[in-house]
Ligand SMILES: Cc1cc2nc3c(=O)[nH]c(=O)nc-3n(C[C@H](O)[C@H](O)[C@H](O)COP(=O)(O)OP(=O)(O)OC[C@H]3O[C@@H](n4cnc5c(N)ncnc54)[C@H](O)[C@@H]3O)c2cc1C
Ligand SMILES: Cc1cc2nc3c(=O)[nH]c(=O)nc-3n(C[C@H](O)[C@H](O)[C@H](O)COP(=O)(O)OP(=O)(O)OC[C@H]3O[C@@H](n4cnc5c(N)ncnc54)[C@H](O)[C@@H]3O)c2cc1C
Ligand code: SF4
Ligand code: SF4
């Protein structure tokens with residue numbers, strides 16, 4: 140069960156992994172995630188299902204190494220298996236034909252954007268994907284996003300690939316060109332999602348964001364994943380992970396993500412002394 | 420000691436036997452169980468206190484009607500095998516119930532000895548005796564696997580591996596049905612595993628009970644969130660003839676006051692899950708972090724609040740405040756737990772209620788503002804309603820807060836199975852005798868039906884549900 144079929148690095152810190160898990164592969168829909176543990180003393184971490192093949196029975200994860208668990212996961216090779224894997228969790232993205240959908244993927248956020256772009260295109264939408272990264276090697280899965288989109292725009296902070304600038308610049312440009320945008324879906328670092336939402340709010344463009352709060356159970360039992368949306372508290376694992384970007388309190392969410400920063404470093408140093416913690 | 424020929428007067432003269440336990444200053448430095456259990460000698464002395472009442476009022480106080488005088492007699496005869504077997508006729512989790520049942524409100528409340536001595540504390544210590552024989556059995560090699568009737572070919576799906584689900588699994592498997600338990604988490608036991616701390620209920624006891632299920636041939640599938648990986652309808656299409664829903668009351672209730680999403684504010688479920696299920700006690704040898712806070716406020720007055728407060732002490736807090744809006748008399752927690760908590764240094768702040776959390780500019784809680792309360796007229800529950808004292812606000816500096824004011828039902832199953840009806844609190848509606856829901860073939864019991872209740876009530880409902888399931892599968896009559 141949960142046998143790893145493939146594992147390869149896409150960039151120095153990002154790997155993609157195919158895992159055999161027929162039931163989840165059959166059941167999952169775009170926008171959903173799994174929770175896994177790599178060992179019996181391990182932490183439960185959520186990861187989006189980036190792709191799946193129901194016939195062959197695998198799901199694909201695209202993961203950025205940021206700490207202890209993602210590091211140990213990256214070391215599992217074909218034939219080895221993942222100790223615990225639960226899913227599919229969260230609500231699937233609501234897919235419907237709207238017209239033009241702009242998919243914004245920042246860094247590792249491109250992976251979760253991929254299945255949504257696929258589904259939106261299959262539903263008959265015109266999909267414009269904006270892929271952003273700090274630098275060229277962080278723009279992952281370009282080929283597959285091209286296959287899932289009608290148009291692809293690439294931005295890098297340092298200009299090493301595509302247009303120099305931020306994803307928000309690319310959105311602004313589309314707006315300035317007078318393109319009619321029916322929906323923006325932004326997935327990436329919380330700060331990116333915050334600024335995309337601020338921008339689209341000005342133009343009244345409906346915007347969904349996919350939140351990556353800290354989770355434990357992923358079933359609505361602990362409330363650790365809560366965020367403020369509008370004026371209520373929502374549990375990202377069961378009410379989300381997608382929410383109306385114009386309603387999300389990003390500042391609060393960003394602070395909550397830092398809750399265990401010191402202990403995360405301690406855990407990493409305790410287990411992974413060989414490799415320095417990547418800067419991010 | 421020969422106790423056979425004792426007169427009732429002599430029996431009443433024997434004082435209740437105390438269970439030896441770890442001293443408070445020592446036990447807050449570890450997570451080991453607090454009471455050590457009775458020695459054989461203590462158990463025999465306690466058993467000698469039972470008057471063997473003909474009408475056995477104690478049995479009526481036990482939600483599953485264990486034949487208490489009979490199992491105590493067997494203890495006196497040193498026939499521990501007979502004693503545990505007697506208990507197991509009605510209870511599948513004696514080692515658990517002996518430890519966590521609110522005995523003072525159940526079997527020990529009506530006990531004649533307690534009544535004669537005018538104090539429920541002096542009743543026969545039925546729970547401690549139950550624990551003694553259950554532990555005795557555990558120390559024998561493996562527990563005996565009950566006889567399984569010939570395979571019927573019928574399949575039952577059980578959703579949730581808490582006390583309710585475990586009971587149904589055992590009772591239905593015994594009947595010869597094929598039983599599969601689906602559990603959302605990676606470990607089995609429900610609240611016994613993720614909620615109640617190790618120092619009150621060692622996890623090896625829960626693991627052993629689940630192990631027995633596996634040895635009986637029950638299939639257990641962890642990491643299966645029903646409603647997500649498969650709905651109940653899909654399970655029935657896959658060929659399950661009956662379904663039991665025992666998903667518990669796992670939805671944390673928050674205070675809904677300003678600042679509740681600040682860093683450092685936990686639900687008790689999250690705090691206890693990190694500590695117990697994820698073993699954050701042992702961080703960084705285990706990977707899941709938990710805050711090591713110095714000043715901790717816990718809100719609530721039930722078992723969950725006591726467990727959270729005592730866990731915070733074991734995670735090395737200097738000050739743990741338990742803030743409860745009513746007075747000590749209204750506290751729903753077991754007396755023994757309140758006593759243990761106080762012994763360990765939990766500071767009770769009664770008749771106080773939080774109104775808002777105060778944080779710093781990095782989003783961390785730094786204080787909680789509270790109001791003093793006074794007791795007014797009784798409310799619906801018969802307890803005197805706390806009313807705020809105007810202008811009594813004060814702030815308490817804290818670096819972590821744990822909200823333990825209750826649990827509601829997880830809506831996942833009802834949402835994905837609309838023909839299962841729920842009441843206004845979201846609990847599944849089930850017939851009190853047969854535990855049948857409004858959907859044919861589906862039964863439900865435990866906290867998902869009762870609201871946050873107790874282990875023994877969940878088990879009792881499991882028992883009744885299993886009986887009804889076995890009957891339904893034999894007759895086909897709904
Ligand atoms: C719904 C959802 C989908 C996600 N999908 C992906 C994905 O497809 N690819 C990917 O690379 N990452 C994804 N993440 C983020 C991923 O879960 C974290 O990077 C991972 O938990 C880090 O674990 P670690 O032990 O390696 O690092 P740690 O050192 O534990 O943490 C590094 C950072 O990750 C975050 N984090 C830590 N623990 C958790 C936790 N239990 N749950 C969530 N976040 C945590 C915190 O911000 C923390 O600062 C997703 C998160 C969510 C909530
Ligand atoms: C901290 C704490 C202390 C307590 N102390 C005591 C005490 O001292 N004495 C006492 O008698 N009672 C106590 N209780 C109450 C007691 O634990 C519960 O009443 C009892 O566990 C209920 O049993 P259950 O089987 O109905 O549900 P649970 O024990 O809640 O088990 C339900 C199981 O179902 C699983 N589940 C939920 N949804 C799904 C799904 N969709 N698919 C698959 N699986 C699912 C859950 O993960 C869980 O494992 C305490 C409770 C808590 C939280
Ligand atoms: S199961 Fe609980 S209530 Fe019943 S006899 Fe045992 S301790 Fe008492
Ligand atoms: S009521 Fe008390 S004394 Fe009487 S049989 Fe029960 S336990 Fe024994």
Ligand code: FES
Nearest residue numbers: 357359361362376
């Ligand atoms: S992760 Fe526990 S409620 Fe969402």
